[in-house]
Amino acid sequence: xxxxxxxxxxxxxxxxxxxxxxxxxxxxxxxxxxxxxxxxxxxxxxxxxxxxxxxxxxxxxxxxxxxxxxxxxxxxxxxxxxxxxxxxxxxxxxxxxxxxxxxxxxxxxxxxxxxxxxxxxxxxxxxxxxxxxxxxxxxxxxxxxxxxxxxxxxxxxxxxxxxxxxxxxxxxxxxxxxxxxxxxxxxxxxxxxxxxxxxxxxxxxxxxxxxxxxxxxxxxxxxx
Ligand code: 5RP
Numbered sequence: 001x002x003x004x005x006x007x008x009x010x011x012x013x014x015x016x017x018x019x020x021x022x023x024x025x026x027x028x029x030x031x032x033x034x035x036x037x038x039x040x041x042x043x044x045x046x047x048x049x050x051x052x053x054x055x056x057x058x059x060x061x062x063x064x065x066x067x068x069x070x071x072x073x074x075x076x077x078x079x080x081x082x083x084x085x086x087x088x089x090x091x092x093x094x095x096x097x098x099x100x101x102x103x104x105x106x107x108x109x110x111x112x113x114x115x116x117x118x119x120x121x122x123x124x125x126x127x128x129x130x131x132x133x134x135x136x137x138x139x140x141x142x143x144x145x146x147x148x149x150x151x152x153x154x155x156x157x158x159x160x161x162x163x164x165x166x167x168x169x170x171x172x173x174x175x176x177x178x179x180x181x182x183x184x185x186x187x188x189x190x191x192x193x194x195x196x197x198x199x200x201x202x203x204x205x206x207x208x209x210x211x212x213x214x215x216x217x218x219x220x221x222x223x224x
Contacts, residue, residue, distance in 0.1 A: 004034075006122035006213030007086075011038035013211045013218040014084045014120050019046055026050040027077045029110040030064060031085020032057040032103035035120050039084050040064055054080060056110050057103040058167050074110065083114035087121050087207075088133040088200070094119065094207040094223040095183045099136030099200030102166050108198055111205050119207035123214045130183055134159065134174035135190075136200040141171050143195020150193045151175050154186070170197055 001009070022028065028043065030036060030053050040060065043053075044067035052070040054077055055061035061071045074080075085107055089097040096119060098104050111117050135156070139147045148158040156175035164172050180186055183203035190199040210221040 001215055003122050003124065007035040008038045009218050010120040010211045010213040011035060011042045014039055014118055015042040017118060018082050022050045022081060024051060026081040027072060028053045029080045029083030029114050030055055030060050031107055032060050033086040033101045035086035036060060037063060039120060054110055056106040080110060080114040082116045082118060083110050084118045084120060087119050087125055089127050089130050090119060090121055090125055090210055091127055091130050092224045094210050095130060096202040096207060097130050097133050097135055097200050098202055102164055102172050104136055104200040105138050105168060105198050111202060117207045119210045121212055123212060126212060129179055131178045131180040134176045135178060137173045137175060137190060138166055138170050138197040139173055140195045140197065144171055147193050147195045148173060154189060
């Protein structure tokens with residue numbers, strides 16, 4: 001199966017997983033990226049069976065609204081029953097690298113609120129040790145050079161992502177060449193740098209369930 005077919009398969013599996021768990025008052029959190037986009041197409045089939053969605057990016061909000069799915073501001077949502085999103089990398093503990101689509105901060109906020117976080121990913125995202133994918137860091141623009149210097153001290157090679165402004169008006173620095181043995185410790189350390197909004201490590205709040213698309217089918221993985 002090609003990668004898009006695997007993404008479509010996990011999107012469908014996510015719908016099958018969440019549909020029986022939603023009631024008419026439920027709010028669904030929706031992530032960003034190509035896998036999440038397939039999920040939105042699937043979610044549209046059960047529109048009306050849940051109250052509304054909250055979106056991790058403007059692009060996702062637009063796609064949801066185009067299907068007639070109401071999109072709430074997160075501050076108007078009492079609770080988020082489930083959050084479904086892709087990832088750039090996942091390890092067996094379901095600690096993730098996210099932010100390839102520059103939506104990491106809003107993604108992390110919704111993940112923090114959600115009662116359950118379901119990650120959907122094709123098999124290319126599975127790694128034993130995080131860090132082959134450059135780690136995205138959202139940064140306040142005036143702090144760019146300072147943050148880059150501090151990231152070098154932590155052992156990384158920071159690269160400014162050209163022509164990228166986040167939905168929050170900030171920039172992204174991608175940190176290359178980090179073998180991330182202790183994701184929680186690094187997540188905390190980077191977030192301590194003044195000027196960092198947040199980084200793309202989802203280790204303190206990992207996924208609860210991974211739906212992993214493989215050539216043999218969609219596997220359900222719980223943190224090991
Ligand atoms: C966006 C993300 C995405 O979940 C991540 O980049 C995966 O994207 P895709 O599903 O297109 O492979 O974190 O900020």
